[in-house]
Amino acid sequence: MDSVALHPIEASTLAPQVDLLFYALLAFSLGLGIFLTVLVLGYAIKYRRGSKADRSGERSRNTVLEVSWTTATALMALGIFLWGAELFLQRDHPPPDSLHISGIGKQWMWIFEHQNGRREVDELHVPVGQPVVVSLSSEDVIHSMFVPAFRMKMDAVPGRQTQLWFQATRAGTYDLFCAEYCGTQHSEMRGHVVVMQPQDFAKWLASGPTVESLVQQGQALFRGLGCSGCHGPSATVHAPKLEGVYGHPVGLATSQTVIADDGYIRDSILQPKKQVVGGFDPIMPSYQGLITEDDLGKLVAYIKSLANSGGTP
Amino acid sequence: MTIAADLPERGSYFAPGWRLRDWLLTTDHKRIAWLYMSALLTFFFIGGAAATLIRIELFSPSGDFMTDDTYNRMFTLHGVVMVWFFLIPSIPATLGNFLLPLMLGAKDLAFPRLNLASWYVFMAGALITLWAMLVGGLDTGWTFYTPLSTMFTTDNTSIAAIGVFIIGFSTIMTGINFIVTTHKLRAPGQTWFRLPIFVWTLYATSLVMVLATPVLAATLLLIVADRVFGIGIFDPAQGGDPLLFQHLFWFYSHPAVYIMILPGMGVVSEILPCFSRRPLFGYKFVAYSSMGIALLGFMVWGHHMFVSGQSTYAGVIFSFLSFCIAVPSAIKVFNWTLTMRKGSVTFETSMIYSLGFLGLFVFGGLAGLFLAALAEDVHLTDTYFVIAHFHYIMVGGMVTAFLAGVHFWWPKMTGRMYSETWGRIAAVTSFLGFNLTFFPQFILGFNGMPRRYHTYPDEFQVWNVLSSAGAVVLALGYLMPLFYLGYSLFKGPRAPDNPWDATGLEWQTSSPPPKDNFRTPPVVTGPPYQYELPEIDRPADQR
Numbered sequence: 001m002d003s004v005a006l007h008p009i010e011a012s013t014l015a016p017q018v019d020l021l022f023y024a025l026l027a028f029s030l031g032l033g034i035f036l037t038v039l040v041l042g043y044a045i046k047y048r049r050g051s052k053a054d055r056s057g058e059r060s061r062n063t064v065l066e067v068s069w070t071t072a073t074a075l076m077a078l079g080i081f082l083w084g085a086e087l088f089l090q091r092d093h094p095p096p097d098s099l100h101i102s103g104i105g106k107q108w109m110w111i112f113e114h115q116n117g118r119r120e121v122d123e124l125h126v127p128v129g130q131p132v133v134v135s136l137s138s139e140d141v142i143h144s145m146f147v148p149a150f151r152m153k154m155d156a157v158p159g160r161q162t163q164l165w166f167q168a169t170r171a172g173t174y175d176l177f178c179a180e181y182c183g184t185q186h187s188e189m190r191g192h193v194v195v196m197q198p199q200d201f202a203k204w205l206a207s208g209p210t211v212e213s214l215v216q217q218g219q220a221l222f223r224g225l226g227c228s229g230c231h232g233p234s235a236t237v238h239a240p241k242l243e244g245v246y247g248h249p250v251g252l253a254t255s256q257t258v259i260a261d262d263g264y265i266r267d268s269i270l271q272p273k274k275q276v277v278g279g280f281d282p283i284m285p286s287y288q289g290l291i292t293e294d295d296l297g298k299l300v301a302y303i304k305s306l307a308n309s310g311g312t313p
Numbered sequence: 314m315t316i317a318a319d320l321p322e323r324g325s326y327f328a329p330g331w332r333l334r335d336w337l338l339t340t341d342h343k344r345i346a347w348l349y350m351s352a353l354l355t356f357f358f359i360g361g362a363a364a365t366l367i368r369i370e371l372f373s374p375s376g377d378f379m380t381d382d383t384y385n386r387m388f389t390l391h392g393v394v395m396v397w398f399f400l401i402p403s404i405p406a407t408l409g410n411f412l413l414p415l416m417l418g419a420k421d422l423a424f425p426r427l428n429l430a431s432w433y434v435f436m437a438g439a440l441i442t443l444w445a446m447l448v449g450g451l452d453t454g455w456t457f458y459t460p461l462s463t464m465f466t467t468d469n470t471s472i473a474a475i476g477v478f479i480i481g482f483s484t485i486m487t488g489i490n491f492i493v494t495t496h497k498l499r500a501p502g503q504t505w506f507r508l509p510i511f512v513w514t515l516y517a518t519s520l521v522m523v524l525a526t527p528v529l530a531a532t533l534l535l536i537v538a539d540r541v542f543g544i545g546i547f548d549p550a551q552g553g554d555p556l557l558f559q560h561l562f563w564f565y566s567h568p569a570v571y572i573m574i575l576p577g578m579g580v581v582s583e584i585l586p587c588f589s590r591r592p593l594f595g596y597k598f599v600a601y602s603s604m605g606i607a608l609l610g611f612m613v614w615g616h617h618m619f620v621s622g623q624s625t626y627a628g629v630i631f632s633f634l635s636f637c638i639a640v641p642s643a644i645k646v647f648n649w650t651l652t653m654r655k656g657s658v659t660f661e662t663s664m665i666y667s668l669g670f671l672g673l674f675v676f677g678g679l680a681g682l683f684l685a686a687l688a689e690d691v692h693l694t695d696t697y698f699v700i701a702h703f704h705y706i707m708v709g710g711m712v713t714a715f716l717a718g719v720h721f722w723w724p725k726m727t728g729r730m731y732s733e734t735w736g737r738i739a740a741v742t743s744f745l746g747f748n749l750t751f752f753p754q755f756i757l758g759f760n761g762m763p764r765r766y767h768t769y770p771d772e773f774q775v776w777n778v779l780s781s782a783g784a785v786v787l788a789l790g791y792l793m794p795l796f797y798l799g800y801s802l803f804k805g806p807r808a809p810d811n812p813w814d815a816t817g818l819e820w821q822t823s824s825p826p827p828k829d830n831f832r833t834p835p836v837v838t839g840p841p842y843q844y845e846l847p848e849i850d851r852p853a854d855q856r
Binding site for chain 2: 033
């Protein structure tokens with residue numbers, strides 16, 4: 001028992017904003033709660049049987065009073081709602097210069113992969129002062145990545161990709177928890193986020209065991225899994241070319257248009273018949289069950305890297 | 314027997330006899346209420362025992378008392394038993410069953426046999442689930458989240474789910490029975506706005522039971538189908554969606570929160586006016602707010618899922634609707650408080666419990682504002698803050714109201730009085746013990762301790778030790794009534810027909826009531842809660 005938790009460390013740009021809301025709510029709740037407690041106890045004592053208090057006058061209903069406290073409550077509620085929602089909406093808008101990292105939850109560990117291919121387990125190294133987007137997925141059940149010091153949490157859900165972002169404001173080592181119950185060793189699925197000065201981080205990132213970058217590994221998989229047989233430059237099968245696809249609109253056979261984002265690429269590998277590109281036959285087999293979350297992330301990274309090669313289709 | 318059966322009054326509802334079949338084959342709503350009462354109390358103490366083991370484990374940060382699997386089974390047992398075997402049926406099936414016909418001046422519920430059937434169905438479902446949990450073990454948590462529950466746990470999940478599925482039918486039977494009874498069996502002159510608030514809240518609760526429970530039934534069957542036949546509706550590898558489960562589950566389970574708390578609100582709405590000798594303040598607002606809560610309760614389920622992968626804008630809408638439901642809850646609190654104003658307040662045991670309810674419900678409700686505020690919920694959800702919040706509502710609110718009601722109507726139900734001194738001591742003990750147990754959990758949650766953790770980092774230990782110590786006091790507060798109420802059952806002084814000088818129809822018949830409730834059918838001529846100040850407190854000009 002070395003210390004007592006009283007107030008969690010604030011280590012992200014979001015943390016002080018969330019805490020301001022917390023303490024405003026706390027002040028409001030304590031104010032109202034104590035007011036009501038004093039009122040209840042006050043009435044109970046003042047009007048106890050046999051007391052000398054004045055009891056004249058009627059007062060079993062009062063419409064003006066009812067309407068005023070209903071309105072007051074509604075306005076307070078609306079105010080708190082707007083405050084909480086406004087902060088929450090930042091969630092969907094990570095700054096454009098963010099560092100992208102992929103995170104995978106599996107019973108009972110966290111695996112993180114940096115763009116250059118450096119992997120780590122139950123530890124996540126990030127630089128201070130730069131926004132970081134973690135794209136989350138899961139290999140088995142639902143997990144939830146929770147960093148109390150960042151006031152940030154997001155579920156990792158099998159079969160879909162979610163993301164969270166944060167910008168760390170001070171160097172240090174912070175708790176990383178799995179917050180969604182995930183079976184036997186749920187409470188052991190803990191780790192740390194290590195926030196470093198940018199130059200230290202760069203050194204750390206480069207110092208790891210030399211591995212190929214995610215893109216290079218993805219390219220190898222692209223060949224290994226036979227993707228290039230149809231989608232490659234010399235393929236004879238009638239399949240869409242992938243150069244310049246990522247981030248651009250794609251016309252579907254249903255004459256709808258979608259933007260080819262991470263989710264779309266992912267879905268197209270796992271459930272190719274869901275959204276078929278216009279002018280092509282639905283002949284691609286599903287890779288569901290044939291490819292791990294880890295490899296899927298690499299393939300997506302590779303297809304992303306093709307975004308600026310070749311012309312816009 | 315020496316229990317109330319030997320009362321000199323001819324024809325109390327105990328008179329037909331004490332043989333087993335007089336109880337197990339009865340269609341008397343008052344006896345069925347006791348069948349439920351004995352079953353629910355047993356389950357409450359089983360769930361409480363699981364909670365005790367959890368608190369012992371959390372006394373220290375390392376998992377040195379039981380294994381992780383055992384711990385996971387314990388909190389699952391605690392949740393499943395407390396939610397489905399105790400909280401959902403608690404007040405409706407016991408006090409509601411006993412009192413609804415009495416408050417309406419009726420001989421029984423509309424469908425007495427259905428009422429008995431509901432008890433057997435309940436017991437069948439409960440015993441199946443309990444067997445699955447005790448013999449094989451269930452470690453999904455009471456929430457059965459997929460794909461953990463469908464693809465990663467033992468075979469008992471299907472059996473446990475089928476048990477809960479069966480319990481659902483019992484809930485629906487009770488709901489239908491109450492709705493029909495309220496519509497068809499009111500005494501002459503008893504218009505809707507002459508109904509006691511307890512009847513209003515039972516009615517609102519019954520609507521929720523009938524409308525929400527089928528969704529739970531469907532959801533549990535889908536889990537079983539996914540497990541047994543591999544239909545893959547929640548399995549992403551087969552094109553299913555694990556989030557669909559959460560939507561379906563909370564579509565039932567959030568309204569279920571109101572199944573649990575509304576009847577408690579009804580109970581204190583009866584008790585506060587009685588011991589303030591004043592009519593309930595703003596009767597119509599309290600009645601309408603009960604219906605408002607029941608209705609809005611169906612539209613807020615997504616606030617359990619702000620970080621689940623549900624779309625951001627869905628989150629915003631669910632947050633807004635969740636703040637809306639704060640309004641009718643606040644209206645009730647203000648009206649209860651003002652009921653005491655200019656009254657003549659006395660502090661009988663049930664009044665102390667009701668005042669405790671008021672305080673704990675207010676703080677539990679205010680904590681809900683934190684969780685409904687989106688950005689704050691991202692930090693607090695799935696931590697001990699949530700645990701503290703819903704225990705303030707479910708235990709501080711509902712269990713306290715249940716105890717308030719049991720003490721208030723005990724003389725009517727048994728024909729015996731109990732020791733007010735011991736009653737007051739127990740009420741105050743459980744209030745203090747409750748706060749000591751659960752307030753530290755708010756602090757733990759704010760500091761980031763996730764729920765369902767078997768082991769935890771050292772810095773959380775102080776608050777966990779406090780919480781465990783509080784649980785000892787709380788357990789003491791809950792065990793005491795077993796003794797003095799048990800004593801009262803056999804040796805308590807005979808209760809007069811109306812010991813609290815209360816106004817409800819149930820107090821116009823004898824204690825305990827005859828088998829058919831009223832010797833002459835009552836007629837209602839005015840609104841409820843026509844309390845008058847006693848002589849000593851009346852203003853000089855009105856004496």
